[in-house]
Amino acid sequence: GAGVSQSPSNKVTEKGKDVELRCDPISGHTALYWYRQSLGQGLEFLIYFQGNSAPDKSGLPSDRFSAERTGGSVSTLTIQRTQQEDSAVYLCASSTSGLAGGRETQYFGPGTRLLVL
Amino acid sequence: AQSVTQLGSHVSVSEGALVLLRCNYSSSVPPYLFWYVQYPNQGLQLLLKYTTGATLVKGINGFEAEFKKSETSFHLTKPSAHMSDAAEYFCAVSESVNRGSTLGRLYFGRGTQLTVWP
Numbered sequence: 001g002a003g004v005s006q007s008p009s010n011k012v013t014e015k016g017k018d019v020e021l022r023c024d025p026i027s028g029h030t031a032l033y034w035y036r037q038s039l040g041q042g043l044e045f046l047i048y049f050q051g052n053s054a055p056d057k058s059g060l061p062s063d064r065f066s067a068e069r070t071g072g073s074v075s076t077l078t079i080q081r082t083q084q085e086d087s088a089v090y091l092c093a094s095s096t097s098g099l100a101g102g103r104e105t106q107y108f109g110p111g112t113r114l115l116v117l
Numbered sequence: 118a119q120s121v122t123q124l125g126s127h128v129s130v131s132e133g134a135l136v137l138l139r140c141n142y143s144s145s146v147p148p149y150l151f152w153y154v155q156y157p158n159q160g161l162q163l164l165l166k167y168t169t170g171a172t173l174v175k176g177i178n179g180f181e182a183e184f185k186k187s188e189t190s191f192h193l194t195k196p197s198a199h200m201s202d203a204a205e206y207f208c209a210v211s212e213s214v215n216r217g218s219t220l221g222r223l224y225f226g227r228g229t230q231l232t233v234w235p
Contacts, residue, residue, distance in 0.1 A: 004160070033221070035225075043209075059222075102149040102210075102211030105151075105166065106223060108153075
């Protein structure tokens with residue numbers, strides 16, 4: 001079946017502009033994660049959605065970052081007033097339910113490569 | 118928070134040689150353990166994971182890893198490297214007990230780039 005998809009695959013923007021990154025999880029998966037992969041910080045957790053529960057936003061680096069998940073499926077990560085240090089690959093992952101916690105396998109999308117000029 | 122250490126940011130082996138990629142975790146309570154592989158311009162693909170049971174875990178593409186609690190390690194091995202194994206490998210852990218953070222959240226090592234020479 002279809003895996004996790006992300007769009008756009010690449011995004012180049014100017015400093016100060018807002019960007020939206022989209023994630024379509026595997027159908028039926030209720031748990032969704034965003035991670036960021038950068039040269040300086042490696043792979044780091046950003047935010048987690050599970051079903052209708054309040055998201056865990058503890059990994060968001062600043063209040064310029066926000067995310068939502070509509071209808072328990074598609075998720076959008078928004079970065080406002082982008083800065084050059086936001087340049088990174090943003091990865092989305094989904095898992096079956098999130099209820100089994102760390103046991104569940106997370107399936108990753110191909111990522112969105114963001115470059116802020 | 119969990120800490121994951123991957124010794125060696127770059128490992129080079131000849132085709133047919135043993136591959137050994139090292140991973141150590143910091144938690145006193147053993148977490149769940151994962152190895153992911155990332156090919157250029159692609160997302161992460163799960164190679165194998167350990168959650169419970171047999172400590173020697175076999176994964177895809179001939180890789181295996183052994184959980185050693187006494188050494189807090191989960192090293193990845195493959196007896197004979199193939200050119201197609203060239204990629205970046207990430208060790209990751211997630212909490213096995215509730216410490217107040219998202220249970221499924223993955224903590225990653227910094228990655229090891231594997232080069233395979235012909």
